Each structure stands twice: as C-alpha cells, then as structure tokens.
Amino acid sequence: MEKRETKSGTGIKLAKQLNSGIFDKPELGSTRDGFGEAMLELGAKDKRVWALCADLTESVKLHAFQNKFPERFVECGVAEQNTVTVASGLAAVGKIPYAASFATFIPGRCWEQIRTTICYNDVPVKIVGGHAGITTGDDGATHQAIEDIATMRAIPNMVVVVPCDKEEMRKATIAAANVDKPVYLRMGRDKVVTLTKKTTPFKIGKAEIFVEGKDVVLVACGRMVYEALVAARELADQGISAKVINCHTVKPLDSKTLVAAAKSCGAVVTCEEHNIMGGLGGAVAELLSEECPVPIVRVGVRDVFGESGKPGELMKKYGLTSSDIAKAARKAIGNKRK
Known part of the structure; x- marks a missing residue:
C-alpha cells in the first residue's frame, strides 16, 4: 500500500478500540502475515489443526507452520480440487484443516468440491483465499479474485469473513477454529494500514x-x-x-x-x-x-x-x-x- 497524505480537516472521532495513528503514522501489515502468525498460534495450542496448500506455501505464509509442524502439513501440489477434498476427509475424522492458496484457485478452481464434499456435509474446513481482489497487482486478471465472496456466500453452510487488516486476520483465523462449520477467510497480498489492536473486539458475525x-x-x-x-x-x-x-x-x-x-x-x-x-x-x-x-x-x-x-x-x-x-x-x- 502506497503511503499517502490525508487532509487534516475537521477530523472524525475514531472508536477507542482503533489505533490512534492510522492517518498520521500508519502501521502497515498484510493480512496474509496475520494468517501465518495465527496458524503458528493455533498449531501450538491445538493438535487437531492441520494446514494444506497447493504449491504456494510461502505466498500464503504457511511455511512457518510447515517447518514447525511438518506432521500436520500437507503439500498437495497444483491440485486444488484434491486439496479441499483431502481437507474434507480430515475434518470428517475430527481435525480442523485450513486449506489455502490464491483465491482464484481456492476457492476459484474447486468450487464444486467445496460445495459437495465440504458444505453439503457441513464439515468444519477453513478455506483461505489469498491474493484476493485487484491489488494483487502485476499478476493481472487471471490472479485477481473479484468473484470469490459471491461464490462462497451462495453455498449453504458457508461462513464468509473478510478481515480489514493484519491483526483482524489473526483474530479471524483463530476464531474460525472454534466455528463448527465451513468458513471462508479472504486475505490480500498488499500491505494495508493496521487499524485494529489486540484489544479491539472481534467476533464472527458481529459488525x-x-x-x-x-x-x-x-x-x-x-x-x-x-x-x-x-x-x-x-x-x-x-x-x-x-x-x-x-x-x-x-x-x-x-x-x-x-x-x-x-x-x-x-x-x-x-x-x-x-x-x-x-x-x-x-x-x-x-x-x-x-x-x-x-x-x-x-x-x-x-x-x-x-x-x-x-x-x-x-x-x-x-x-x-x-x-x-x-x-x-x-x-x-x-x-x-x-
């Protein structure tokens, strides 16, 4: 995210739970980094948590989880349909799997498998779509997911969460583990202003x-x-x-x-x-x-x-x-x- 000046003007009164310097001295971070940090926290706290990826481990920030918990990490290769189906199987036997890739591929390439093997069975797989939106940038239209929220929210049983910053993505990732349903978490590539703090309230379903x-x-x-x-x-x-x-x-x-x-x-x-x-x-x-x-x-x-x-x-x-x-x-x- 490019730094830019904002007009001082008359100003607005921000909620107390937000960082005070978001306009004057903004702290930047990417939501995918928040996801990576949360996965390490979850992996240490709960042995039911697994991570699966489709050959984009570093891009979606799962490499730290892979290194620390290799026995609970599955690299499925460029096979997104297989990735989410394996995740469904893991969820069916009591695991909490997070399946991540670029959003154009997961959920984009494997919508039917998500619908049938995950949502129809109502198993708690967490689908994580990275590099979402147009701000993926130079990768262009083939890698810019701008339809994913629509396709995911149209499926019965699916919860859809779009965090606003790195810290909120961390909280959302952790909170999703406690939701006994399929969840879609959307995250971006570009760094954005960190609006929220660790003490900022967050609850799935509460604006x-x-x-x-x-x-x-x-x-x-x-x-x-x-x-x-x-x-x-x-x-x-x-x-x-x-x-x-x-x-x-x-x-x-x-x-x-x-x-x-x-x-x-x-x-x-x-x-x-x-x-x-x-x-x-x-x-x-x-x-x-x-x-x-x-x-x-x-x-x-x-x-x-x-x-x-x-x-x-x-x-x-x-x-x-x-x-x-x-x-x-x-x-x-x-x-x-x-």
Whole structure:
C-alpha cells in the first residue's frame, strides 16, 4: 500500500478500540502475515489443526507452520480440487484443516468440491483465499479474485469473513477454529494500514462501528475499511456526518447493526474490493430491501475483470478510493432527499 497524505480537516472521532495513528503514522501489515502468525498460534495450542496448500506455501505464509509442524502439513501440489477434498476427509475424522492458496484457485478452481464434499456435509474446513481482489497487482486478471465472496456466500453452510487488516486476520483465523462449520477467510497480498489492536473486539458475525455518524452509513470490509475512514474525514470537511461500519463477516450478516444504522442515517454506501454483484454490496442490498429500504450506492469493481498494475493505480482506475466513496456518499444522501 502506497503511503499517502490525508487532509487534516475537521477530523472524525475514531472508536477507542482503533489505533490512534492510522492517518498520521500508519502501521502497515498484510493480512496474509496475520494468517501465518495465527496458524503458528493455533498449531501450538491445538493438535487437531492441520494446514494444506497447493504449491504456494510461502505466498500464503504457511511455511512457518510447515517447518514447525511438518506432521500436520500437507503439500498437495497444483491440485486444488484434491486439496479441499483431502481437507474434507480430515475434518470428517475430527481435525480442523485450513486449506489455502490464491483465491482464484481456492476457492476459484474447486468450487464444486467445496460445495459437495465440504458444505453439503457441513464439515468444519477453513478455506483461505489469498491474493484476493485487484491489488494483487502485476499478476493481472487471471490472479485477481473479484468473484470469490459471491461464490462462497451462495453455498449453504458457508461462513464468509473478510478481515480489514493484519491483526483482524489473526483474530479471524483463530476464531474460525472454534466455528463448527465451513468458513471462508479472504486475505490480500498488499500491505494495508493496521487499524485494529489486540484489544479491539472481534467476533464472527458481529459488525463493528468504527465511527459514529448520522447522515450516511459507509459499510465496508477488507482493505476498504481504511478507505471508508478516510472518506469519512473528507465528508466531515463538507459538513457530512458518516457512520463507518467494519462489516468483516459478509455471511452471516449482522442484520441488527446494519438495519439500525440504515434506519438512523437513511442512506447507505457499501465498499468492497470485489465485484459489486454478489459480494458485500449485494448482501447488504438484499437485507435492506426487505428490512429497511433506503438509497444504497455500491462501491466496488463494476462487473469487469482486473488488469496488471500497481495496487494504488488499480484502486484509482476501478473507483475504489476514499474519494470515490465520498462521491458515492453524496449521491446516496441526494437520493434520499428526492
């Protein structure tokens, strides 16, 4: 993630559980590093935890687990369908397997095996998709998963979690071990601002309000949570009060928090590094269309493939920056006044 200046402006009041220097002196880290650290913790605490990979061990940060717990690590090679099927077998005999690769391959290449051998049997395999989103960068469209949230949340029994930073990914990985169901954990390659602390609350299925506001709700997941916070500062300079919600769990949604926020603010913007179809935006729109119809604007990749480029360049090209979110917020507010 490229360092950038943010306007000082009138500022916003961040929740106490966040790091205080996220705008002025941000600490950077990748979610995949958080995953690697968590796997070491889990491996030491619970002998039921196994790790499986499809020839991308270092890229998804499982090499430390492999070195420390070789008897509980399975290198399946370039055979993603086999990888998740083996993981299903391990789960069926009481293990807690984490199967990881690039998200375009796991879950992308083995969706049917995940559906049939894992979710249909409702066994607690943890699917970990790395290098997700367009900020994989130079690898280009073939390696940029922008459909994975949609494909995973469409399968019955699957829980879908998209952590916002390294620390939250660490917590999510550990928390997933205690969920007796299939879980999809999404992580990225690029370093992002570490928003949360070890003491920041995290619970799968519980969205967190990072900034209070009354004019519009910015609902974000993954790296887009930071962009939403920057957007909230920009909007504050314009006299607009934006509530920011970290919706790390896309399935099951925290319906109570989201509906209450929509009712209080009357306008919603969803923010995700994913196709606007079927991901967080789709999930929130489905919920609110039934429970609390309000104007919604979705910020995300607009049903196109990615391309090679630096992460910052791609964020701008595909309309995923804080400025794009602020623009969407103004549009959503304008729509509620019509």
